[in-house]
Structure formats: structure tokens, C-alpha cells
Amino acid sequence: MPRMTIPMLNEKRAAGEPIVMVTAYDYPGARAAERAGVDMVLVGDSGAQVVLGYSSTVAVTTDEMLVLAKAVRRGTESAFVVCDVPFGSTEVSDAQAVETAVRFVKEAGADAVKLEGGNQDRLSRIRAIVSAGVPVVAHVGLTPQTATALGGLRAQGRTVESAVRLVEEALGVQEAGAFCVVVEAVPAEVTEVLREALRIPIIGIGAGSADGQVLVLHDLLGITEGRPAKFVKRYAAIGEDTVAAITAYADEVRGGAFPTAEHQYAAAPEAVEAAAQRIASRER
Ligand code: KIV
Helix, strand or coil: CCCCCHHHHHHHHHHCCCEEEEECCCHHHHHHHHHCCCCEEEECCCHHHHCCCCCCCCCCCHHHHHHHHHHHHHHCCCCEEEEECCCCCCCCCHHHHHHHHHHHHHHHCCCEEEEECCCHHHHHHHHHHHHCCCCEEEEEECCHHHCCCCCCCCCCCCCHHHHHHHHHHHHHHHHHCCCEEEEECCCHHHHHHHHHHCCCCEEEECCCCCCEEEECHHHHCCCCCCCCCCCCCCCCCHHHHHHHHHHHHHHHHHHCCCCCHHHCCCCCHHHHHHHHHHHHHHHC
């Protein structure tokens, strides 16, 4: 299959064909997403929590994200690969933002980078990165990197002030040059208003119907522990299956049921005899 391109994503939007995006953080995750035929893979900074064990996305560094991104790139052929730029890697200046974005393209082979937020500083960063030739996916609504400033991990666009800010930000990132925007944790009716107003694809997560959807891989697989966010749908229970499989393995090792002959190598009897003789000769 040919690699997904921005014009192909725009065609999907125009044809009303939903765009499918999922996160991945390593080679097997990317392979699975690729084999499932998704359109876009996001190396999300949610990887900070779901694969690196940080308590939030804030701590992850560019170098750590690059390790994940390179593995994902190696596992994809046709999916369009978007990499999240982590908190702190674009905040200082437009120049810093361009430097970070270029690293994701040059070192990890990213097709685009994703930037959270739509205030004036963010718009300036988007303009600078796009001018440098790197496609940008914007991210508005709930933006986990700055959740503290938003009053926590809570839905956005539910009050007049918040809905108006959301519209301004969504239009702003489009005007700044983003070719696509992720809208997170927003009432479906507000997303509908945004869809009317924007000409770029909207990828929703907890935002009702949009031009496409994204979910965190570990959420949809049921690997993430604890109560999932309201917008998560679990399609499997891989976390429980994994614990059950490791428990069964541990029980068999402890009980002597594993390994059996089928998991062992055969040797020529003379080789075993020679090994025994060598031991015996050393003991004399
Ligand atoms: O980091 C991430 O996985 C994301 C998605 C939730 C959109 O930003």
C-alpha cells in the first residue's frame, strides 16, 4: 500500500471517509497498527505514562520521545507517522520549536509533528515550524501538557468562555498552517460547530463524531490500569491476559511443568558422553 499523504487525508475528509489514527510507542505496536490498516500513527507523549511510567506527560524528554519515534517509524510502511513534541521542547522560542521539529523529521523520519495548544505563542511556533517545511498537527481542547493551567484533566468547551476560546484556537491553528487538528474532550455539539468552520481534518478524542478518531493504543487494548477516561472504549483485555499468561508461566516453572521435551534441543548421545567424560577427567 502507498504511504498515506496529506492530500490523501484531505480527500478522505472531503469524501466523508473517517480517518483512523492510533498511538504507538514501539516496533510491535507500530506493526500491529500497520497490519490493521490505520491511516495515521501518533507517537503520543501519552507514552510518557503508558510505556515509561511517568505520572504525567510533562516529564518526558525529546531524546526519550525520539527513541519511541524511531521504533515506530521502523514498524510502519503506509501509515502517516505523527510525533508529539514534548513539553519544554518548543516553549522557549520559535527557533527552539523548529530545532525540535526538525530533529523528529531527520532523526526519526516523522511525517509531521503535533503541538498542543492554540494561544498566540503556540500559533507563532506552528507558523515557524510550517515555514521550516515540517507539517504540523495541532491539538486543542484538553491539552494534557498544560492541564494544570486548565484546572486539571477536564473536558473543555462546556461553558460560553471555554467554547469561544476553543473556536478561536481551532481557527487560529488552521490559519497558522496546521494541516490537521486533534480536538480532545469537547462536547460533540461544539465539535460539530468546529467541523462547519474548519477546512482541515479534525481528529477527535472524546469529542464526538469528527473527520477521524484517535485512541491511545494501551487504552483500547485494555493494558492501562485503573479507570479509563470517559471517552475510552476498550476493545480487548490484554492487560489481564498478560498477567494471566505470566502467572501460568511462573506456576509451570515453579511446578516443573515447563520446559518439556518439545521445548528442548536434542544432542547426539556421543556429545553427552563426551561432556560427562570431560567433567569426570577434570574431577580426577
Ligand atoms: O499523547 C497522546 O496520545 C495524544 C492523544 C491522546 C491525542 O495526544
